[in-house]
Amino acid sequence: MKTTMTRCIHCTRCVRFSEEVAGVEEIGAIGRGEGMQITSYLEHAVHSELSGNVVDLCPVGALTSKPYAFEARPWELTKTLGIDVMDGVGTNIRIDSRGREVLRALPRINDDVNEEWANDKTRHAVDGLMKRRLDKPYLRKNGKLEEASWNEAFQAIADVKAGSSVAAIAGDLVDCETMYATKKLLKSMKSEMLEGRQTGLSYDVSNLAAVNFNTTIAGIEEADVIVLVSTNPRWEASLVNTRIRKAVRKGGAKIFGIGPETDLTYPVEWLGDDMSLLSKLPKAVADALKGAEKPALILGGGALSIEGAHGAALQLANDYKLVRRDWNGFNVLHIGASRTGGLMLGYAYDGGIKAIAAKKPKLLFSLGADEMDYQPFEKSFKVYIGHHGDAGAHGADVILPGAAYTEKNGTYVNLEGRVQRSNKAIFAPGDAREDWSILRALSEVMGKTLPFDSFEELRVKMAKDHPQLAEEGLITFEWKPPTGLPSKPKGKGALPIKDFYLTNSIARASATMQRCSAELLHGNDEMLEAAE
Template sequence: MPTLTVDGVEVTVENGATILQACEEAGAEIPRFCYHERLSIAGNCRMCLVEMEKAPKLVASCAMPAGDGMVIHTNTQKVKEGREGAMEFLLINHPLDCPICDQGGECDLQDQSMAYGSGTSRYLEHKRAVKEKNMGPLIKTTMTRCIHCTRCVRFATEVAGVEDLGALNRGENTEIVTYLEQALNSEVSGNIIDLCPVGALTSKPYAFTARPWELRKTESIDVLDAVGANIRIDSKGQEVMRILPRLNEDVNEEWLSDRSRFSYDGLKAQRLDTPYVRKDGRLQAVGWAEALDVVGAKLAVTDAARIGAIAGDLVCSESMKALKDLMDALGVANIDCRQDGAKLSTATRSAYLFNTTIAGIEDADALLIVGSNPRLEAALINTRIRKRWKKGAFPIGVIGEQIDLNYGHEYLGAGAATLQEVAEGKHSFAEVLKKAERPMIIVGQGALTRNDGDAVLALARQVAETTGMVTGDWNGFNILHTAAARVAGLDLGLVPGEGGKSVPEMLDAAAAGDLDVVYLLGADEIDTAKLEKAFVIYQGSHGDAGAHAADVILPGAAYTEKDAIWVNTEGRAQLGLRAIFPPGEAREDWAILRALSDKVEKTLPYNTIDQLRAKMVEVAPHFADIDVVTAAPWGEFGTAGAVDAAPFTNPITDNYLSNAISRASGIMAECSAAFSGKVEEGTGTNG
């Protein structure tokens, strides 16, 4: 490892590190525009110039490898003049847009021009103007401000895997364009807004709505998929103005999917803000006391065997625990959090976790994807897989739909028959997995929601065991969830009790008149047409499918409006904090259930959220370990049996309308109209 001296400080860095990285290791601050630690090196902007002894001129520290014995100076007069010269060139054509630019207050160019800008210009020529580009409904372009750092181009090509962005022409005619004058079609395109160091690429939905110093910033967790991306919610008054990613190397690095970033306008649309009770065939607004009295009276006179409860995909852990406790107190065995009908049990925790962990993908050396399209179901996991694939020696096989995953893969087959061949060692890809030191399998919900889901799960376990995926320090068996609430629901035991019915069985029983009351806790992804004969209680935040079928509506809080614990697909418990208060008469979900327990004379044993969480820890101790993944022991799961010949179908067909919040979002509706259906197409061999 090379050892060099930076401003008199001796520092040793890894082989292959750059001078810029060595300078930062030594505590020196180096300005930069084009350099980004997660992207390839471009060396475009020249702001990172430093002086190296025995070198004839200043060197670009981002592009120069650190060498043993180098002596670097970062704050000499020569360095200062070099950086001021680079800044002068960058500002030749940059317009004086700061007062009207959405990047104002968060702009790298603003910050660095304070240190290295001259304050005057020596150029009398007209500044050039560049025509705006169409990058779709999410990204607003003002390309006259572009300084050609190419961060956006490198991100699109290297991380997103969408080669739609690039530079055309040369010299002062250079422009960053989408080659075919079309929208940038990527489910992670919004990250180029964060990467842009100037105001050339900004958020189109956020344009001209707020300044950063007006916003209250709250750290929280995204719940629109099961990745559990760390986010920052920026709010103004009682409105969420934007959602940005936070750094978490183990989960989302510093990226965020477009659905999670831009669905925030759905938080204020189609909201349930007052209780409703159906009277004379119509829902009418009532007070909390009347609504709870109606629900309590109905639950009190209904036999426990004729009551069912379903927890939805966006429900927090605390509210599921309260629902479970209330149903247990009433003697109700018909309770389920698997509203898509996934054949997953709670007997073995490793049977429903992403055991490799998200960061662990980078340590794998072979991958089998079964019944899943991670590009739509978990975009940030897909970028991790692509990141590992780019390093090489990472064969990927896909069983299911033929899809474009933005990395090279081998299409193996369409359904469970192919998986059975791999499990029995009859398929060539089984040898690939056996030869790998750290193979992994990702099983999606498309493989588990079928009638033969339990048998498919057993085959997946057989693949893991026969190919050496589970060893002392490695577990390559992974379930990829699509619902933020699913793992916590399984951890807390929200599955049918003895003699209880699952979601499909509850729906069929309700349609047949065998179930009198159905309690929907944020459950919207079900066939509500089967609930017409039942008395439906809907508790949730949005007027989606569940609310339309309800006889009583109890308005709850969205994820931005409550302190709550969420458990992501890898089993990591994370704490989300309240950014704003719920609208109108809406209340936190666990508090509604606590109040309802009084009405049925089954008072729940907690009055505060801390007391409730203590009860959660008694059931599942890992709820006490925030941001920690606890390895789950391997065990028996799945039931061997005949499998259906039908092909696997992926659960998400429209990336932008996959949940109640997104369906309420006008921004997501635009994206759905512009992009839906385009990313599912593929040959199965693209890279």
């Protein structure tokens, strides 16, 4: 935030937002009467992950966006409706661009998803779209990546002659169309080795309702008892956390937590980090769930990494009747924008990445998978299709430069199963191409030509094979949870996100996000005062 407090009219909108919505009492008033001033306490920076929203709330421009200040005039900008991919919420945004550069991302109102808010990563990571970009194909020769033509890169992949020994791993920022095109290519090669849980998770996906946020984002406000299991919704899905906070403030909801203790901006009764608590709840929690009208459980990615936790959570949902005729209180909190869409498209191999690695595929397609461990695929010929020079590109044998989320049309399914469409705002830099077109051209060189020649044809094919992706809106998955899963979890829960500001390749390329991480999370001594 950039402040010009001579404009301030003391409306206290920023103060009320910070206290009531964000839940952090870091902005307030000092002085009295005409000497009153709005400031952060003790001249410290505001640490809330939602602080950028006060810029939208300020009616006089006393609070402005520092990264965007003096960059452009509003009438110079092209405004495009899009979907954010920084987390699994699917925040509705407006992408403001000039020429081939995105200058800012602002939230759009959608009461079912993000209301009128956006987290700071959504707003300020956009400067990373211009940094560390892959704009040319690369081919590894003698252990070193060198620039190559598209034909050279395609031919190198075709020369692997992998047959059916081919796999694909999808990252967290991928659209459904790219995953569908990759799936069709692998199917033509007689392979079903598809995986979207790039960090190594392996849980039962036989019923998608059992891995979905069934209460819905807006619906969690109605819960009166919520059990959080190894999750930090404040970082994993900030705008789900504001809904939980609303349930506490307005409905008096009682919150229990299993896992590492953290500040969620509302009172939580922490039970410990032993995951065995899932199969044997303390009496106070059991009584609260039994007496609740709308009980809910939220299972985080940290819990899904513990064997038996998923089964224990489903058993808990059955024992305490979390699923009723007009209420489904069982929720899994996914942190990747592509996760639910990927599960719908079959990107969940039995046994996860570990099982794929055991198959030793000759050819591995990495769709922007920058968080995975590539060491088990050391002998595979790795093809990276993505937009940033991050971990995935560093280990690749061939790099095919793709388009970021602002540079292509795409379909995304958020953590509650809501299908949403994002529109292309700008063109990809250099020789980079939209991912689907790369796969279409590659398929021809490999002699496995995909059955579509345009993006529109691809969408028609995808809608025919997966009708639920044909139209925007909330999908209701039928509740038929798997039975017989291991239900005796052991070990301590962990949180999947260690640094809120650096969770993906775009954020890591963003100078703004790097600075936020250094100053707000790691206590860099060069921290700037809020009033600069």
